[in-house]
Amino acid sequence: MQTEAIRAFVTVCDQGSFQAAANALHLSQPTISKRLASLETRLGHELFDRVGRGVALTEAGRAYLPHARELLAVVQDGRRALDNLHVETTGPLRLALSHHVGLHRMPEVLRAYVARHPNVTPEIVFLDSEAACRSVVNGDCELAVITLPTPPHPGLVEDCIWNDPMSVFVGQDHALANAGQVNVADLARYPAVLPPVESYTYDIVAAALAPYGLTLDPRMTSHYLETLRMLAGVGIGWTVLPTSMQHPELTRLELPGVHIERRLGAIRHPRRSLSNAARALLTMLDARRD
Structure with missing residues (x-):
């Protein structure tokens, strides 16, 4: 099953409309519609109720969404595993930071990181700690550096850096x-x-x-x-x-x-491969542990 169609489905769910998804993926709306129709045909279920200009997930769509996210994460995992075969630390690093950690704890770390690894392209999103956990669970971000939950999140691995x-x-x-x-x-x-x-x-x-x-x-x-x-x-x-x-x-x-x-620190998904870029950042964070 083509991952492009699955990505279109997930993006429509996240963006709330076909047009917004098309904009996010730099595609035309007819292309998004065609990919979704193809996916629905393959699955044998309608995933969306089309109501006017809006969309709403059907029962089948709600059931399929977490699996679609997981499929995209697995594909990304495979790409990272191949990238890790190279010795160099290069490529994108999708990182979530909570606002306080980003402003008060990470500037020195990031300054040293980009100086040491100039071929890495950080893609930083600022999220509340709760949303950052969800982004790592969903595979949207490799790492998050946040206020760690108490008790620990059952689906994530945490590394406490600062008290x-x-x-x-x-x-x-x-x-x-x-x-x-x-x-x-x-x-x-x-x-x-x-x-x-x-x-x-x-x-x-x-x-x-x-x-x-x-x-x-x-x-x-x-x-x-x-x-x-x-x-x-x-x-x-x-x-x-x-x-x-x-x-x-x-x-x-x-x-x-x-x-x-x-407790402030990093979280990651235990079943997903980290890129060399993410591993390098974790190493630098561990060196700053209280």
Whole structure:
């Protein structure tokens, strides 16, 4: 079965329409339609319901999609295995980075990497850690360097590179900024601004504060820690940030007995071959392990 037709199917699913898929693959819309019709004929099932200009997966389409993704990943795996026969470290490196890791941990690593391996073409996408895990599972990215999930993702291999201690911060004009001795119960009287409840960092914060009876109910949420730092700094609520993000507009609260820490590192798929480019980056990351 031709991989071009399978790639067209997956791209339509990801892009949401035939035209968007055609644009993404640099093809005409009739070509996309022809490839999908050929695939449906081969499979003996319609994969999409055509509703006006939009498309929706049929039951058969939903059942086939994860297998289609896996087929494309296996094809890419074979190409990497052949590329690895060459001694040189060349070619593309599809890498996902979380925003915080990309801004605060990776610049020196990437600077050294591109200097050492000038024939590698990094293709970097910035994603939330949860989406980055999905991109590695689906085969869209070889590696991701992110906040590692707790507990570990059951379908991925992780390599912890950095421990990232976190602290509770408030703006300098917050009532708790000059309150002296502060405990977790005091936080409950004030609104919080935190990462989204579905994020790995939220889970880590919630697990650290739950033993003290604090149930989190954030006033506002954002995946971007720099945004949370700003919101806390102007007094909208207390927040939890990496301790390294201390800022003149913030006051760090000392909470007796509370220890909050994330693990940052690389994740990869255990059943897929890594390119020489990806292996070289992992080697450089391991050298920076805390």
